[in-house]
Amino acid sequence: MITKRIIPCLDVKDGRVVKGVNFQGLSDVNSPVELGKYYSDNGADELVFYDITASHEGRRLFTDILTEVARTIFIPLTVGGGINSLDDFDRVLKCGADKVSVNSGAIRDPRLIYEAAKRYGDQCVVLSADVKRVDGVFRVFAKGGRENTGMEAIAWIKKGVELGAGEVVLNSIDTDGVKGGFDLEMLDAVCRAVSVPVIASGGAGCIQDFVTLFKTLPRVDAGLAASIFHFGEVAIPALKARRC
Amino acid sequence: MIAIVDYGVGNLFSLKSSLAAIGAEAVVTGEAEVLRRADKILLPGVGAFGDAADKLRATGLDAVVIDEARSGKPLMGICLGMQLLFDKGYEYGEHAGLGLIPGEVRPIAEVIPADYKIPHIGWNALRFTGRKSPLFRHIKEGDCVYFVHSFYAANCDESVIAAAEYGAELTAAVQRGNVCGCQFHPEKSGKVGLNILRAFCED
Numbered sequence: 001m002i003t004k005r006i007i008p009c010l011d012v013k014d015g016r017v018v019k020g021v022n023f024q025g026l027s028d029v030n031s032p033v034e035l036g037k038y039y040s041d042n043g044a045d046e047l048v049f050y051d052i053t054a055s056h057e058g059r060r061l062f063t064d065i066l067t068e069v070a071r072t073i074f075i076p077l078t079v080g081g082g083i084n085s086l087d088d089f090d091r092v093l094k095c096g097a098d099k100v101s102v103n104s105g106a107i108r109d110p111r112l113i114y115e116a117a118k119r120y121g122d123q124c125v126v127l128s129a130d131v132k133r134v135d136g137v138f139r140v141f142a143k144g145g146r147e148n149t150g151m152e153a154i155a156w157i158k159k160g161v162e163l164g165a166g167e168v169v170l171n172s173i174d175t176d177g178v179k180g181g182f183d184l185e186m187l188d189a190v191c192r193a194v195s196v197p198v199i200a201s202g203g204a205g206c207i208q209d210f211v212t213l214f215k216t217l218p219r220v221d222a223g224l225a226a227s228i229f230h231f232g233e234v235a236i237p238a239l240k241a242r243r244c
Numbered sequence: 245m246i247a248i249v250d251y252g253v254g255n256l257f258s259l260k261s262s263l264a265a266i267g268a269e270a271v272v273t274g275e276a277e278v279l280r281r282a283d284k285i286l287l288p289g290v291g292a293f294g295d296a297a298d299k300l301r302a303t304g305l306d307a308v309v310i311d312e313a314r315s316g317k318p319l320m321g322i323c324l325g326m327q328l329l330f331d332k333g334y335e336y337g338e339h340a341g342l343g344l345i346p347g348e349v350r351p352i353a354e355v356i357p358a359d360y361k362i363p364h365i366g367w368n369a370l371r372f373t374g375r376k377s378p379l380f381r382h383i384k385e386g387d388c389v390y391f392v393h394s395f396y397a398a399n400c401d402e403s404v405i406a407a408a409e410y411g412a413e414l415t416a417a418v419q420r421g422n423v424c425g426c427q428f429h430p431e432k433s434g435k436v437g438l439n440i441l442r443a444f445c446e447d
Contacts, residue, residue, distance in 0.1 A: 002366040071261045076432050096257045123392050
């Protein structure tokens, strides 16, 4: 039987791993290459690299670092951030990424999902959605969680999967950084709507939060987190011993 | 020297890096002469069966791979590269494979329950079948490896050396004499995967 995946996420800006709380107040954490190798050697099931750089130079630096990361890790690597075109898919896949995650780029032009899935296969395209409750409705936010698109989240995610996304990362802005557990209500709604793997993101504070996630929602395939792994608050081998 | 066959299908970067990590000398090549000179051959592949088989034939490397394998040179197919070792595949029509291992490649949808997700994607445990293959001498039964596939090798029981449970027993690895293959991605399966590659390279 397939195991539940534990996925550390590395937000990279100007060549360094950073992680904010509720998407604000970034703090320098570590080198992407060192951290990536550490996770690959210590039981992570997959790595996600998000490029949160805005500048052209930053993007080139990210691409260089990505190549270095891909050379040193031997687990699946997903890359996201700044993916707006098939050229962007091509750029990161050539650096050694296995999957590419789209977010704002797909909101701007949903055909990007379809075109990329057609060219690289569904399994290569990950739809990442930042979702927040607004007046009791799940809304999709763009631009790193700063802009309310007004779109209803479940409908958007369903559409993304119909267009060819092979996997969904659901990041709850409401629980992100709070360390009070994953957003089970929001995740349940997504799991009921789609049949592709769903990755839970936002809110994990301790091992028990992952145990609760997989026990309460058996259809969730993976749990993603950042700072609790980076700062050693949760050790992945200990977590994996208890995840099922 | 290990030759990784380059026939324009998929990204060979990770495979080459993983061989470097275990200290094996490897070249990515599309040249028949290099394949003939190599001590061992790795046949990778992603995408659809028919498309990949066509591309391999278009380069003319299919005949070289078959010749070298029949002459006894160790050959390992990975993912779609493993599927190509069989007689034929049924992905978007019927396509001929290399015919190095008897069997055929069929949709997993035919054997797994309807509520199982396709593709079979993620980390799954290996169950060794029959006598333990030398390919697994550095790993143990139950170790997990990374799969991404929607088709599987069928009607090849006598060649199966490992299976993975996913609502059905799916072929995870095969071996027939000097020819072997992994449905999973050893180059993406952490230490376990590197240990399988190491066993193949040092044989």
